[in-house]
Amino acid sequence: MTSLSAFITKFDKLLCGRLQMLEDSGKSFKVLDFSMKMTFDAMCGMLMSITEDSLLRLIEKDCTAVSNAMLSFPVMIPGTRYYKGIM
Secondary structure, three states, rough: HHHHHHHHHHHHHHHHHHHHHHHHHOOOHHHHHHHHHHHHHHHHHHHHHOOOOOHHHHHHHHHHHOOOOHHHOOOOOOOOOOHHOOO
16 A cells, blocks of 8 residues: 555656646647557656656557557568568
8 A cells, every 4th residue: 555655646746747748839739649658658667767768658659569560560671560560
């Protein structure tokens, strides 16, 4: 319960910080994209203790490529989603 409580506190700070940045920028956002990014960042923070934004974006890019490869036709032709995911 102690670790869960600590995680909830960290997640709350992360969420409040991101929402504050969005409010300050005045930009609109898509709720699904925002939620997915928050979930990914929280998982990386909880499982791997990674919080640096540039590293999170690199990991997210790699995970997206692998995910897209799993949902594509398995052809090893340069430029295809499958090829990028395998690389």
